[in-house]
Amino acid sequence: MRKLMLALAAGAAVCAPLAAQDTNAVEQRTEHQQMMRALYADIIAFRTARGHQRMDEMVAYLVRRLSEAGFAAEDLMVTDYDSEGEPTQGLVVRYPGNGASGKKPIVMLAHMDVVDALPKDWDRAPFTLTEEDGYFYARGTQDNKYGVANLTGTFMRLKQEGWVPNRDLYLVFSGDEETGMISTRAQAKWVAENVDPAYVLNSDAGGIGLADDFSPLAQQVQLAEKTYVTFDLTVTNSGGHSSRPRSDNAIYELAAALTKIADHRFPVRESELTRSYFAALGRSVPGALGDAMTRFAEDPSDAEAIEIIRADPGFVGTLGTTCVATMLEAGHAENALPQSASAAVNCRVWPGEGVDSVKATLAEVIGNPDVAITQRAEATESGMSSFPDEVRVALAKSLAARFGREIPMIPNMSSGGTDGMHYRTLGYDTIAIGAGASRPEDIYSHGLNERMRVDAFYDGLDHWSIILKELAGS
CATH class of the missing domain: 3.40.630.10 (Zn peptidases)
Structure with missing residues (x-):
């Protein structure tokens, strides 16, 4: 203080x-x-x-x-x-x-x-x-x-x-x-x-x-x-005149990386706490969602139950790590090729999975070494x-x-x-x-x-x- x-x-x-x-x-x-x-x-x-x-x-x-x-x-x-x-x-x-x-x-x-x-x-x-x-x-x-x-x-x-x-x-x-x-x-x-x-x-x-x-x-x-952590994804090159397009456009490369992240699903995780949570909530939540919660609590490998829960924004985060793009910044003039393009990707990391592991996964999913991935701030991992x-x-x-x-x-x-x-x-x-x-x-x-x-x-x-x-x- x-x-x-x-x-x-x-x-x-x-x-x-x-x-x-x-x-x-x-x-x-x-x-x-x-x-x-x-x-x-x-x-x-x-x-x-x-x-x-x-x-x-x-x-x-x-x-x-x-x-x-x-x-x-x-x-x-x-x-x-x-x-x-x-x-x-x-x-x-x-x-x-x-x-x-x-x-x-x-x-x-x-x-x-x-x-x-x-x-x-x-x-x-x-x-x-x-x-x-x-x-x-x-x-x-x-x-x-x-x-x-x-x-x-x-x-x-x-x-x-x-x-x-x-x-x-x-x-x-x-x-x-x-x-x-x-x-x-x-x-x-x-x-x-x-x-x-x-x-x-x-x-x-x-x-x-x-x-x-x-x-x-x-x-x-x-x-x-x-665990809350944000990664900055950045692509840079020398840019140029917009009348002379080049294949390594920073915006396109960043967009391709973000599309791959959007399509990626981290592994389903479960613990005694989340199983008991879904078991109890499943008794109160009506319809297919409540039924899926009950089934997941009994069998965390139930693929159909996982898909139903994942489709609900209120509960998808309880099934594992999530990463999502939240901010974009690119280019410097409308008639110039971008010299840089960056995006903030915010991740909520499952306890014990580790921030470094998530960063490594993002790099693997993107598969482009020209996309730099940097962590914004120190993450706090709590029990x-x-x-x-x-x-x-x-x-x-x-x-x-x-x-x-x-x-x-x-x-x-x-x-x-x-x-x-x-x-x-x-x-x-x-x-x-x-x-x-x-x-x-x-x-x-x-x-x-x-x-x-x-x-x-x-x-x-x-x-x-x-x-x-x-x-x-x-």
């Missing part, structure tokens, strides 16, 4: 107005629900994407709100970082306990940054919370401004209730999870050296899967995640966490209160990368149990028109308070 200092924000942050909403619906909401909606709208209004440098404003806003709720200055820690040439910040919030339990602290994670959204591409303003047809629309409604808002609001409510936990609780909010994770790595190191928690709970994964009729299927519990019994009990209590019945809790491995990987590499069980609830077709994280169900937003507001009172109550 480059710098750690105590801070209180002076003055209020300038925020966009609340989204238009039905007056009668607002009047029917509790005071806490109305406060949470306002908090949600306010933090979404900060365009905390790389290149816009709004993180300090959002952090100042959160610090001000938490101090107004009763948190002392010494328990609000703002951290400054240089994230790959751009300033960002992190926030650590301590909720002091009375030590009565004799147990180690609990750390909870969320990230304050978002993937950028271009207003010209969206149907609605991406940084103004819009309520429409039963959904909240805006960048970050799911990933991960809901986690930030829900955890912050929970701490505020519990503090104002006068509740004192029997052990210390910490919120650790990072500022560049979507890019270099510089803040994440530094915060994880600081947590290990200064907090040494019993375990870490992550709001940025897990979540509740909903059926087509919005009934709950299961709470996913992320205990592992694949699998356990699911502590006390967390299992607390989560079950929260789900029962929310849905009025038992909901299956299914441990899984996430295909996406989160802050949690850096805590796992330091030896801490990291369990992602986000409060969000969505159907697969409603998951638009990183994409256009990101959204969250309005009822899911409100129904999840007690999620963390129930869990924390169970884990750290008298």
Whole structure:
């Protein structure tokens, strides 16, 4: 951690107005629900994407709100970082306990940054919370401004209730999870050296899967995640005049390489965790997909089941390593042959397969030594966490209160990368149990028109308070 200092924000942050909403619906909401909606709208209004440098404003806003709720200055820690040439910040919030339990602290994670959204591409303003047809629309409604808002609001409510936990609780909010994770790595190191928690709970994964009729299927519990790594593929030559085409056109060579990657399928992988995940989920997911999950859990070599699962973007990553082109750059003038062409290929590597092995596979698949393959940044390979019994009990209590019945809790491995990987590499069980609830077709994280169900937003507001009172109550 480059710098750690105590801070209180002076003055209020300038925020966009609340989204238009039905007056009668607002009047029917509790005071806490109305406060949470306002908090949600306010933090979404900060365009905390790389290149816009709004993180300090959002952090100042959160610090001000938490101090107004009763948190002392010494328990609000703002951290400054240089994230790959751009300033960002992190926030650590301590909720002091009375030590009565004799147990180690609990750390909870969320990230304050978002993937950028271009207003010209969206149907609605991406940084103004819009309520429409039963959904909240805006960048970050799911990933991960809901986690930030829900955890912050929970701490505020519990503090104002006068509740004192029997052990210390910490919120650790990072500022560049979507890019270099510089803040994440530094915060994880600081947590290990200064907090040494019993375990870490992550709001940025897990979540509740909903059926087509919005009934709950299961709470996913992320205990592992694949390794995130990006390779740059580059082809260069001397170029020339566009009126004199040559056979070694850099763009064509790169395109041929990318086509081969698109056609390649990495070997199917399975583990006890993924087999048990598919076995449990298969009982809830209807139709051919659920049947394929059940069959794969029983026989991971079932080719037909594999094809059905692979055809679903929500589950293909659970079957092995994936690599996909995400960015392109080529040429320097419309009337000149390209002197270079490059593409970013993002891979999510199955635990244990190894980044070097994947790089070697890409080179073999491409089969062209003129395509240079370079790794962008050091990859973090993390193991699998356990699911502590006390967390299992607390989560079950929260789900029962929310849905009025038992909901299956299914441990899984996430295909996406989160802050949690850096805590796992330091030896801490990291369990992602986000409060969000969505159907697969409603998951638009990183994409256009990101959204969250309005009822899911409100129904999840007690999620963390129930869990924390169970884990750290008298």
